[in-house]
Amino acid sequence: EEQLKVARETQPYHAEKFGYDNVEFHLGLIEKLDDIESLKDGSVDIIISNCVINLCPDKEAVLKSCHRLLKPGGELYFSDVYASRRVPEELQKDEVLWGECLSGALYWNDFQNMAKRCGFKDPRLVEDAPITVENKKIQERMEAMGHKNLEFYSATYRLFQLDCLEPHCEDYGQAVIYKGTIPRFESGWALDDHHYMEKGKVFPVCGNTYNMLKETRFAQHFDFIGDFSTHYGIFDGCGTSMPFKSSQENGGVSTKGGGGCC
Incomplete structure (x- = not known):
């Protein structure tokens, strides 16, 4: 509660400095998020x-x-x-x-x-x-x-x-092309430790990676090639x-x- 008190006291300062006042602080246990009614x-x-x-x-x-x-x-x-x-x-x-x-x-x-x-x-x-x-x-x-x-x-x-x-990375012959539109990552962006995608380059992906990009907030930053109509087995690697x-x-x-x- 003491930490929340400090956070709330300094909230107006940060709202003015960064131009956003859309932050709320709630007290609770991370194991019991059900107890926070607003979530x-x-x-x-x-x-x-x-x-x-x-x-x-x-x-x-x-x-x-x-x-x-x-x-x-x-x-x-x-x-x-x-x-x-x-x-x-x-x-x-x-x-x-x-x-x-x-x-x-x-x-x-x-x-x-x-x-x-x-x-x-x-x-x-x-x-x-x-x-x-x-x-x-x-x-x-x-x-x-x-x-x-x-x-x-x-x-x-x-x-x-x-x-x-x-459950595993399956190969459907798909690929993506990064547009370079994520702020501060104009030349390339990494989804994870083995998926670094350069702007404008065709990048082969498994079905899971395809969906992680197409069905999330990242979709607007990519062009998508292929579909799930043909399965080629497990994705190499x-x-x-x-x-x-x-x-x-x-x-x-x-x-x-x-x-x-x-």
Whole structure:
């Protein structure tokens, strides 16, 4: 409530500075969005979160609520912390590690399966970076518990509310052409970590990517080639291995870099 008080007190200043007065602040629990009466099912275009969901005990409830609140074609765009394996219960109960946004991290594959159960059929990784534990006391704490090899990643995901998405990337011979009309991304734009589309260039896509662009707010920025009349099999390069490119790198980077998280 104290944070909301400060936010509301400074709201007129920001409205005048940026020219918009369309912000509302509500007090509630992210796991219980049903309790906020002004939030109606299918009413939200985009939900943005930064390093909050990993601190929630019931993460599945959060994702289910977000899916319910989003309009068809809406998006949950968020950064958070993920683990290379399931975080042991003894670490989950460690208050210091929990406060550092580490012990609440989901194992990346559990997260993807959870997202799919909640209706987000094809989670898309936007960017990621390894998190190095630079606090010596925390390092020693984890080593003493026998979890020296547990790795953490800061990652940003897009989750779309689209019932038409398939479990895997299927090939229908489709392609898109980016118009270069998204502000600040005139020369090219990235949907995720493996779909960077240059302006004016024909870019082959799977059926899911086609729908993520055609059935969302991005449609006006693309020309679309093809349909779903002919299926050519699985789209080349559609895999199920650990998605974080940074997991292949040695040395890691500072927690300040990449992923937009914490």
